[in-house]
Amino acid sequence: MSAPLRVLLVEDQLELRDLLADVLQDLGMDVRTADDGRSALRILENHPCDVLFSDIHMPGPTSGIDLAAHVLATRPSARVILASGHPRFQLPPLPAGAHFLQKPFRLNQFMELVREQAATPV
Template structure:
């Protein structure tokens, strides 16, 4: 699965590094950022992005749902996978946005990434 680029927006450094490594080991190109604002900058650039994989709750002005909406406005074909490890907050993922709850295993995460990439919007 070469030449597939994933934009990973995750504020937790250890999770971001682990997920980046797992995705790269699977053959993906990964652009890893620590907040929604940086991810939005990438999405607004000419950089190729096939999948936005974003935490929902991050510091900065954009949360993952807002980032997904902005990304799809800029790139209508963008595939999105959201994640969160904070079940105490009142949140129901939008039905059109796949959701992977934390904590997740790397195998589970990779299966979900492949599933989202292969699923037509």
């Protein structure tokens, strides 16, 4: 039996964060959550992730783009999913390898991106 997929959800909208966490936990994934980039960095110090889902714009000095760059530098095999309500052309360049998800998104769009990592050997 393989270890559960480790997912870090970083989202400042409580309802969305809780919904996504509940769905992933129901599928047997190890889910940790944070409401801003600084909290996410603290979690990553002791709990590496296989999948990072992060809003791009969050409170505080650490953006989702900063977080994505950190995860991809320290764990290149991780899947990074960045989300925003702004169209992609209005955003700064995303780190190479990051996937973009336009808000509002459907749950199945999110799950497809997460499941792609689950199917990839880590």
